[in-house]
Amino acid sequence: MEMPAPNPTILAKKAELVRRLSEVLPEDAVIHEETETRAYECDALTAYRCPPLAAVLPASTQEVSDVLRICHDLGVPVVPRGSGTSLAGGALPTADSVILGVARMNEVLETDYDNRFIRVQTGRTNLSVTGAVEADGFFYAPDPSSQLACAIAGNIAMNSGGAHCLKYGVTTNNLMGVTMVLMDGTVTEIGGAHLDAAGLDLLGVICGSEGQLGVVTEATLRILAKPEGALPVLMGFDTNEGAGACVSDIIKAGVLPVAIEFMDRPCIEACEAFAKAGYPMCEALLIIEVEGSPEEIQHQLGLIKEIAAAHNPVDYREAADADEAYRIWLGRKSAFGAMGQINDYMCLDGTIPVSALPEVLRRIGELSKQYGLGVANVFHAGDGNMHPLILYNANQPGQLELCEAFGADILRLCVEVGGCLTGEHGVGIEKRDLMVDQFDPVDLEAQMAVKDVFDPAWLLNPAKVFPLASSEARRAVKIAAE
Amino acid sequence: MNMRPETEAELAELIAGRDAPVWIRGGGTAGIVPQGTDVIETSGLNGISLYEPGALTLVVKAGTALGEIEATLAAEGQRLAFEPADLRAVLGTDGAPTIGGVVAMNVSGPRRIQAGACRDFLLGVRYVDGLGTAVKNGGRVMKNVTGYDLVKLMAGAHGTLGVMTEVSMKVLPLPEAQGCVLIDGLSPDDAVAAMSAALGSPYDVTGAAHLTEGMDGTPVTMVRVEGFGAQVDYRTGKLKEMLGRFGDVRVETNTDRVTVGWGYVRDLTGFVGAKGDLWRISVKPSDGPEVLRAINATKAQMDWGGGLIWAVVPEGSDVRSQLGVAGHATLVRGVGQARFHPETPVNARLAEGLRAKFDPKGIFNPGLMGAN
Numbered sequence: 001m002e003m004p005a006p007n008p009t010i011l012a013k014k015a016e017l018v019r020r021l022s023e024v025l026p027e028d029a030v031i032h033e034e035t036e037t038r039a040y041e042c043d044a045l046t047a048y049r050c051p052p053l054a055a056v057l058p059a060s061t062q063e064v065s066d067v068l069r070i071c072h073d074l075g076v077p078v079v080p081r082g083s084g085t086s087l088a089g090g091a092l093p094t095a096d097s098v099i100l101g102v103a104r105m106n107e108v109l110e111t112d113y114d115n116r117f118i119r120v121q122t123g124r125t126n127l128s129v130t131g132a133v134e135a136d137g138f139f140y141a142p143d144p145s146s147q148l149a150c151a152i153a154g155n156i157a158m159n160s161g162g163a164h165c166l167k168y169g170v171t172t173n174n175l176m177g178v179t180m181v182l183m184d185g186t187v188t189e190i191g192g193a194h195l196d197a198a199g200l201d202l203l204g205v206i207c208g209s210e211g212q213l214g215v216v217t218e219a220t221l222r223i224l225a226k227p228e229g230a231l232p233v234l235m236g237f238d239t240n241e242g243a244g245a246c247v248s249d250i251i252k253a254g255v256l257p258v259a260i261e262f263m264d265r266p267c268i269e270a271c272e273a274f275a276k277a278g279y280p281m282c283e284a285l286l287i288i289e290v291e292g293s294p295e296e297i298q299h300q301l302g303l304i305k306e307i308a309a310a311h312n313p314v315d316y317r318e319a320a321d322a323d324e325a326y327r328i329w330l331g332r333k334s335a336f337g338a339m340g341q342i343n344d345y346m347c348l349d350g351t352i353p354v355s356a357l358p359e360v361l362r363r364i365g366e367l368s369k370q371y372g373l374g375v376a377n378v379f380h381a382g383d384g385n386m387h388p389l390i391l392y393n394a395n396q397p398g399q400l401e402l403c404e405a406f407g408a409d410i411l412r413l414c415v416e417v418g419g420c421l422t423g424e425h426g427v428g429i430e431k432r433d434l435m436v437d438q439f440d441p442v443d444l445e446a447q448m449a450v451k452d453v454f455d456p457a458w459l460l461n462p463a464k465v466f467p468l469a470s471s472e473a474r475r476a477v478k479i480a481a482e
Numbered sequence: 483m484n485m486r487p488e489t490e491a492e493l494a495e496l497i498a499g500r501d502a503p504v505w506i507r508g509g510g511t512a513g514i515v516p517q518g519t520d521v522i523e524t525s526g527l528n529g530i531s532l533y534e535p536g537a538l539t540l541v542v543k544a545g546t547a548l549g550e551i552e553a554t555l556a557a558e559g560q561r562l563a564f565e566p567a568d569l570r571a572v573l574g575t576d577g578a579p580t581i582g583g584v585v586a587m588n589v590s591g592p593r594r595i596q597a598g599a600c601r602d603f604l605l606g607v608r609y610v611d612g613l614g615t616a617v618k619n620g621g622r623v624m625k626n627v628t629g630y631d632l633v634k635l636m637a638g639a640h641g642t643l644g645v646m647t648e649v650s651m652k653v654l655p656l657p658e659a660q661g662c663v664l665i666d667g668l669s670p671d672d673a674v675a676a677m678s679a680a681l682g683s684p685y686d687v688t689g690a691a692h693l694t695e696g697m698d699g700t701p702v703t704m705v706r707v708e709g710f711g712a713q714v715d716y717r718t719g720k721l722k723e724m725l726g727r728f729g730d731v732r733v734e735t736n737t738d739r740v741t742v743g744w745g746y747v748r749d750l751t752g753f754v755g756a757k758g759d760l761w762r763i764s765v766k767p768s769d770g771p772e773v774l775r776a777i778n779a780t781k782a783q784m785d786w787g788g789g790l791i792w793a794v795v796p797e798g799s800d801v802r803s804q805l806g807v808a809g810h811a812t813l814v815r816g817v818g819q820a821r822f823h824p825e826t827p828v829n830a831r832l833a834e835g836l837r838a839k840f841d842p843k844g845i846f847n848p849g850l851m852g853a854n
Contacts, residue, residue: 114678115767115789137684159627170625172634173602188828193766195594195789198810199825199851200643200833201601204634208627225684248536254559254655296713351623354537383624384537423625431628438628439618446617446840447630453835465629 001048001089001404001429004463004475006096010076014053017074017098021056024066029104031055040081040099044146045089045430047400052079052093059104061179061187061217068215069185071098077459078183080211082154083125085146087347088428090158090210094463102153105217108132117176117193119220122153126160129221138223141168144424145336156216159208161424166382167258167291168224170424172207177220180206180213183455192220205450210426211461213454227291230258232328233301235308236282236315240264243284244357246311247381250288251354255303260382261287261332264361267376267389268331274338277331280315286381287332335378336389343374343391346403350414351385351423363413364388371406373399385423386414412437427465435467444470488526490608490616490647496522497645498614503848506641508545508583511568511575513815514640514850524582527647532622535560539605539622540653544582544646551581555653563654564600565591565748572750572760573815582646588638591748592689592706595681595786601637603652609636609644612841622650635836641847643840657708660740661718664732665703665725668692670771673703674788676728678767680705681787683724685717690787691747694774703728706744747785756781756794759816761801763791765809776804822851 143162177191606620689706696702770788810823
C-alpha cells in the first residue's frame with residue numbers, strides 16, 4: 001500500500017504550524033517532538049507506520065474548530081483519530097499531516113430516557129456509552145468487537161457494525177444527530193433529538209465517510225431498553241452447505257435472532273485448542289442467539305431446533321443458564337486471540353449474499369492451497385459479513401505481500417458473487433486500491449464530488465478510500481496552491 | 483411533454499441531451515408535480531430483478547408499483563418493515579405509488595419508531611445524474627461500508643440529485659401476530675408520557691400513536707407489539723399492567739383488527755376531507771404536546787411516540803413560526819408556502835453544493851428543495 005510522498009513545502013512550515021496551534025491549545029495538547037509523535041504513527045493496521053508532523057488533542061468543539069481553521073489556512077492535511085483501533089488504516093498519518101485526536105472529549109452531555117437518546121462527545125468509547133445508561137436498563141446497540149477501546153468518533157467515521165446488527169442495525173441506523181466541524185473551521189449541527197433531519201440526508205452521507213467530510217465532535221445516539229434476557233444455541237454440521245441452508249430456513253421461517261455466527265473447521269479447531277470451550281469437531285458451527293422473556297426464548301429456540309433438525313446437525317446444544325451461554329460464546333469470542341497464538345493474521349471483512357456462502361468458502365479453500373497460507377473463517381451469517389483470518393509470518397520476508405495478495409483475491413471474490421469489499425471495517429488504505437474492482441470510475445467520481453463540497457481543498461484524510469490515481473488531480477490542487 | 487423511458491440507457495440519453503427543467507414522476511400520488519411541465523415518468527422502468535427471501539433481499543426497478551412489491555413479499559410471508567403510507571385518499575390523488583417515489587420521499591410509517599425509516603432498509607441504488615451519467619452505489623448486501631453512502635443521500639432527496647432506476651432493499655418477515663393496547667381519553671401530555679413508558683420498555687413496541695380524535699371521535703392512544711402469537715399475548719399483558727396508571731387499558735389481539743387500526747393511523751384516514759393545509763412536523767417526542775398547543779390544528783395526530791405530528795390547520799397558517807421548539811415542518815398539502823423547512827445557512831450551503839454537483843444544469847424538480 002503506497003502513501004503519497006510528503007509535501008516538502010508543508011514539512012518546512014512545521015515551526016509556524018506548531019506556534020499557531022500552541023496559541024489556541026494548552027501546551028500539553030500539541031505534540032510535536034519526534035519521540036512523542038511516534039505514538040500516533042499507526043492504528044490497528046500496524047503493518048503501516050508513519051509519524052505525523054504533529055498531533056493535537058483538543059478538548060472542545062471550539063478547539064477543534066480553531067485547529068482546523070489553522071491547518072486550512074496553512075494547507076496542512078489533517079487525519080482525524082478516535083481511539084486508533086481501525087483495522088483498515090483509517091487513522092494512518094502521512095509525514096506532512098496533523099493527527100487530530102478526539103480522546104479528550106469524552107463527556108456525556110445529556111441523557112434523555114423519555115426520548116430515548118444520549119448525547120456524547122465523540123471521544124467517548126463505545127462500551128462506555130452503554131455504561132452510562134445500563135444501570136437504568138438501556139443500552140447503545142452497535143457493538144463492534146473493539147468496543148472496549150473504540151471511540152464513537154471512529155464508529156461514525158466507519159459506520160461500525162457488530163455481532164448484533166442483524167436485529168439492531170449498524171451505526172448509521174442508530175445515529176440521530178451530530179455536531180460537526182468542517183475543514184475551514186465552520187461548526188454545524190445536523191439532525192438532533194427528532195427522528196429525521198430536515199432536507200437532504202447529510203447525516204447519512206457523513207456516517208461512514210471515514211473522516212473525510214468533517215470532524216464530528218458531538219453525537220446524539222439512539223438508546224434502547226435492554227431485552228429481558230438472551231440465550232444462545234450452538235449447532236454443528238458436517239457440511240458448510242448444511243449450515244448455510246439452515247440459516248436461510250431460520251430467516252425464512254420468520255425467526256429473527258439477534259446474532260447468527262458461523263465458524264468453519266479451521267476456526268473451530270483453533271478456537272478449541274485455545275479456549276477449550278468443548279466445541280464439537282465438525283465442518284461448520286453456528287451460534288444463534290435469541291432474546292426475550294424466558295417463555296419467548298423457549299418458543300423461539302423450539303422453532304429453531306425444529307428447523308435445524310431438517311438439516312441433520314451433528315451436534316445441538318441449548319444453553320440452559322448463563323454459565324452454559326458463556327461457554328457457547330467462549331470459543332467464538334476468543335477466535336481472534338486463538339489465531340494470534342498460531343501466527344500473525346490479517347482479518348478481512350468482505351460481505352457476500354448469504355446464498356453464496358458455500359461457494360465462497362470452497363473457493364477461499366482453493367485460494368488457500370494456491371497461496372500456501374492458512375485461513376480460518378468466522379462469519380456474521382445473518383447478514384453475510386465474512387471475517388476470513390489469513391495466517392502468515394510477518395518476520396518472513398515476502399509473507400506480508402503474499403498475504404495481502406491472497407486477501408485481495410478473497411475480496412475480489414466477494415465482489416464477484418454480488419457482495420462488497422468491506423462490511424464494517426471501512427476502506428481506509430487497506431482496500432483503497434481495490435475500489436476499482438467494485439466501482440466504475442463514474443461511481444467513484446460521484447463519491448469524490450461529495451468530498452469536493454464538504455472539503456474543497458481535499459485536506460481531510462485525503463489519501464484514503466479512493467485509489468491515489470483517482471484522487472490525484474483533486475489532491476494536487478492544494479499543492480499547486482502553495 | 484411526458485417522457486417514459488423503458489431502460490436506464492434510454493433515460494440517460496434523454497437527460498444527457500436536455501438543458502430544460504424536468505419533473506420526475508413515479509406514480510404521481512404525492513401531488514408534487516406541477517401541471518403543464520415536462521415530466522419523466524419512471525413507470526417504464528419496472529420489474530423485480532431479484533428476490534431472495536432467505537437472504538431478506540429484494541432488488542427492484544424504481545418504477546415498479548408498490549402494490550406489486552407488497553404482494554410479492556406477502557406471498558413469501560415478508561414485508562417492507564418501514565410501513566410506507568398510502569396518502570392518496572388524504573391528498574386526493576390517484577395512480578399507483580412506485581417504490582422509487584417511496585424512496586425519493588423516504589416515506590416511513592408508524593413502525594419507523596422501532597424498525598427504522600425507508601432509508602434504513604435501502605441497501606443500494608442505481609441512478610442517472612443530471613448530466614445523464616448512470617451511477618451505482620451501495621449494493622445488495624446488508625452490511626456495506628465500501629465508499630460513501632450515497633444510498634442514504636438519494637433517499638429523501640425528492641429526485642433533486644438524480645433519477646433512480648433501481649433500488650435494493652432489506653425486507654423482513656411478517657410477524658405471526660399483532661396486538662395493540664389502547665387507552666381512551668388521554669390528554670396529549672399524558673399520551674406522550676404513556677407512549678414514552680411503553681417505548682422505554684423491553685417489549686419491542688413497533689408503534690406508538692395518539693389520535694386527538696379516534697374512529698369514534700374521542701382521543702385514543704395506541705401502542706402496538708408484533709411477533710409470535712404467545713409473544714404478543716405476553717407483551718400486551720405486560721404493557722396493560724404497566725400503563726394502567728394512565729387510565730383504563732384495552733387490549734386488542736385480533737391481528738386483522740390491529741392491522742386495520744394502524745392502517746388508519748398510517749394513511750391519515752381520519753384526515754380525509756378535512757379542509758385546510760396538511761403539515762407533517764418532526765420534533766423531539768416530548769415536545770409534541772407543546773407543538774399541538776402552539777399550532778391551532780383543526781385535526782391532529784401524534785405518531786412515533788409524539789415525535790411526528792400530522793396536523794390540518796386553517797389555510798395559509800404559518801406553522802413554522804409557531805413551532806417554538808427544535809425540529810422541522812413540511813407542508814404536505816397546501817399552497818403559498820415552501821414545502822420544506824428552511825435549513826441552517828451552513829447546511830443549506832452544503833445541500834446546494836451537493837445539488838450543483840449531482841445536477842449541474844439544475845434541471846431536476848426545479849425549486850422543490852432549497853432556494854432555487
